[in-house]
Amino acid sequence: EDKVVQSPLSLVVHEGDTVTLNCSYEVTNFRSLLWYKQEKKAPTFLFMLTSSGIEKKSGRLSSILDKKELFSILNITATQTGDSAVYLCAVFMNTGFQKLVFGTGTRLLVSP
């Protein structure tokens, strides 16, 4: 069974802290791993990772994929209250047809 697991499930930090969110997966025919941020409605795209060891960076957010150990991390430095959201990890597979499976999400709360 295809599985995407995120940890921690929830996290509370103070503004300015650095956080690391984890995503591990066991899937067939892995194509890529995606990170999303969900606040109130539909998730917004953050990163798509296809190759191992290449860090993707966008402002204070960065992410990297390890295809050997089957996990990815999402780092947020100098957190702000606006970073409070649910962060979703999803894995794109291609098993004859395309399939995207989400993890359970990590709920991040950044307190002032």
Next chain:
Amino acid sequence: GAVVSQHPSWVICKSGTSVKIECRSLDFQATTMFWYRQFPKKSLMLMATSNEGSKATYEQGVEKDKFLINHASLTLSTLTVTSAHPEDSSFYICSAVRGNYGYTFGSGTRLTVV
């Protein structure tokens, strides 16, 4: 950038009626679209994969006769919740695949069955 339009944004219907939700890719052709359901404070649950010109592929536990999916063109997929019941009340989101460049989500539809 790629835009996916989903409507209605919210709908209230009576038990026993059917509701159709549309998902359109506005500036690109989407051969594959996904339909998700989200329960409060939980992650998105993949319901089915909608492929243009062929039958949808449903995830285990999703009733295909209840959640009818039609992907009639490269820019439109529809999800029809048939004979809706209160337990079908949820947030439904579609997403469309744009080549190898990731996914774009619709804004979601809040369905309330009374």
